[in-house]
Amino acid sequence: MRVGPFELEHILAVANKEFREIYRDPRYIAFALVLPIVLLFLYGYAITMDVQNLLTAYVNFDKTTLSARYMDRFASSRYFQVAKEARSRKELEELMERSEIRLGIVIPADFSRKLYGGKRAEVEFLVDGTWPNMANLAIGYVQAVNGAFNQGMLQGLLQRAGLMAPKSPEPIVVEPRVWFNEDLDSLNFIIPGLYAAIFMSFPPILCALAIVREKEAGSIEQIYMSPISSESFILGKLIPQLTIAFTGLVLLALLGTFWFGVQFKGDPLLFFGLGVLYLSTTCGFGLLVSSVTRTQVAAMIGTMILTMIPAFLFSGFFFPISNLAKQFILYSYLFSGRFFVVISRGIVIKGVHLETLYPQVFGLLIYAAAIYAISFFVLRKRL
């Protein structure tokens, strides 16, 4: 049976041969299935965007109960871990330079005097700005703790003055209602992102290797000599790669749901259906690399550099794509990961349906059409 340049018998013959080779190569299985799982665990446990237990030290020049109470507020918060009381400001600075602390608090000598005198006291907070995100969060937490203290103070003052505290000390209350990720647990954000990011590098690397390996060994010459068309050969090579990659995606989704406890809210069928589409685009990327490389080492390194970094940086995995500089927003379209990051998070966290994902699905379809058209064109010329 043949359709255009594709001959079913040849495609099956190549796929069959490929499956047997894969099955007999334990290193392949390790690379294709074990490594993605290792990455899932690595990233799942290592990356957390929540800031907790910020290492903190302070100098208290005031040495009164009031200033001690003020510090207690910080010590009892789960966001801060007060590691040390320094003797001098210099010591505090040294601790900061040695990265032993991320936050330093300097309570001036006139702290309680000013407060009791009804004046404004100024407390100095030194924040390590090396990690801007963390610093921003830290400042936010500091302001929150400080605000709570202020309020307590105010109430105390009012009471002492014999005045009734107002019924509602805060005229306006913010009532945040977080959607989708109610606990604001960053795992819920990371894991579905990993479903997309991990499979942006592994399937292309394996696909590129599968073809370049035959170039390097010379066995591709026997294929050229035979009546197998290059189109059938490539398709026959893709089927097993896609199968393995899909197995990997299922494994990761199971681990993410049951081990990491990231609740799968959407339709699994939709997720895996679009998953196949996504995986075929990343395999296509590997094909493109294989058409321009001759050795396995070059194919491996080339694909890694081209996919690994963009998978995490330009896919919306870490940062929203809209935050990227303009030229990088365009660049991000070179990698299909940007579409599937949205799809995966959408289905897993939000439980959205296909209608919501139309732009991403169309993006993937256009991407797939483009990458296969280019790969087949280049490979045909090279074969």
Add this chain to the structure above:
Amino acid sequence: MEGRDSLHREASQEPVLRAKGLKKAYGKTLAVDGVDLEVYPGEAFGLVGPDGAGKTTTIKMLVGLIKPDSGSVAIQGQDLHENLKAIKPVLGYMSQEFTLYPTLSVAENLRFFARAYRVPDAEERERTNDLLAFSRLGPFRSRYAGRLSGGMKKKLALSCALIHTPKVLFLDEPTTGVDPVSRQDFWLLLYELLAQGVAILVSTPYMDEAERCNRVALMHEGRLLTTDTPRALCNASTSKIFELRGERASEAFFRLHQAQTSERAELYGRKLSVRVEDGQQGLKEELERIAEEKRLEVTQVPLLLEDRFVEILEAKGHKKRPMPPGGLPFRQREKGKPCIEVEGLYKYFGDFAAVDGISFEVAQGEVFGFLGPNGAGKSTTISMLIGLLHASRGHMNVSGVDMLKTPEMVKGRIGYMSQIFSLYGDLTVMENIELYAGIYGVTGGMFQARKRWVLGMTGLERFERQMTRSLSMGYKQRLALGCALMHDPEIVFLDEPTAGVDPVSRREFFDLIAAMAEKGITVFVTTHYMDEAERCERIALMYSGKIITMGTPDTLKAAKEVPKIVEVHPEDPIAAYNALSKDGWEGGIHLFGERLHVSLDEAKGRDEQSLRRDLERFRIRTIEMNAAKPTMEDVFVAFILQYERAKNQGSSETFP
């Protein structure tokens, strides 16, 4: 006589392959520079030449893997590049490298190619069984291809190339690196195909192998120098070869060298072979004078294909360079005392005895050859001799150093030149020489003298600043040898030193070896290249960890284990081959172009009388029949087969 058959062929048959004006350049280098050739059905056409001659590029253009820059290829009268799809199924191709799938079994590999060529199921079964029987791979059908021996891999690759019954078969160096027994086996398979009318184009760097072809084309630097039957090529020569045999053959060689007439003299152990052009009466008389003085026996021997190749190259200006005058800047050593002594040497890897109790001795100044197929234990032995590997047990003394006690002591006393080019390609000629001198601490006047000598003997005096990687094979080999000799070692170990080098450069190389031996340097050559083996004074044959025989090339050829060979020139060689090899002479018949080499075997009742009787019985008319000299390859095969027979009586399948 020779042309008769080709005339007959042209009248009756069209060539199945015709190439005209093939050219291919890579950058500025012309890899193939105008190749014309024709191959007929049922013919073995040999493309012979050194590495880099353009053989592989030519074959790839002939099968359509590379598009030629200009020229055309026609298969069965149709242009290849215009009808590639239609022609592909007619072609069979086997590349030089092993290109099957190592983790698929023998049967799975065959099945994959059967499906690639859409062989119908019933035919596939039949064909697979035929091919497995024919290649004797039947017992190994479920073994992974990657786990087969070198010879078996080649046979499987051939079987895969034959699954779709091609009309033209292209074999790119099918027997390079294969042991002689497997090589003979491989040719037996090819004869069957020739008998079925398949046209075979085979490339080879081995001249002795080329003699098996009906016609050969000698290829050099991208051009075909000449094309004809091997015999016609040799007959076209205007020279004769004289052999001077005796203990003092090397003295005669250096006499000729002093008289500056050594460029056509070749020293083969205790044999001097000199090519004398017709009309060179002076040289002929000088040879006789020298022979009388050195008490050497002079005989005229048949001119071989390699001699003819050299003659043609010479006519093109590629002459053997005479050795630089003034001799070698090395100490003269006393010859004859033992220099390598090995006794009861073993090396185990786990339970496996890679070297299984070998003993031998090499004298100072001797050229000693170590022969054996891949995996016989040659490399393991060498590694122990040069101190890279510790012996499991036994006694081993190299140049006065006890190798089981203080192997590191040997380092300054030996030189080693590996098969793989071991110099630094990105250093210039001079920088490489300086590097090696530096490594061994050769300085001052000694360094100057040896540097001059290396440049002189390599012929690189004006190319000191050239990048080493841009040199041709022959130059690289000589430079590598020069570097290995910088520290004036007592022994030099050479691993297949001239594999892939053109015949003129090989001859230059062996002149140097003769000069080194004359200075008393011991030369230890490992090889499975028959021509290199012939060059040694004494050879040891290693097989499955043991030395199975040892001696001078001539004594080994005359050994009783080596079968007598009768050369038969029948009128119809294929018919004669078919009749004899199917009835009573299985495996004992080899086709050498228009001739048959028949191995006699008294044990099987195959003597000259029964051969004559069978020729008569099958009504095979013969033009000529005479005794042929066994080659080193015959010797090799005979001893291995005898060893195998002694080891396991009756089981023929253990030896693929």
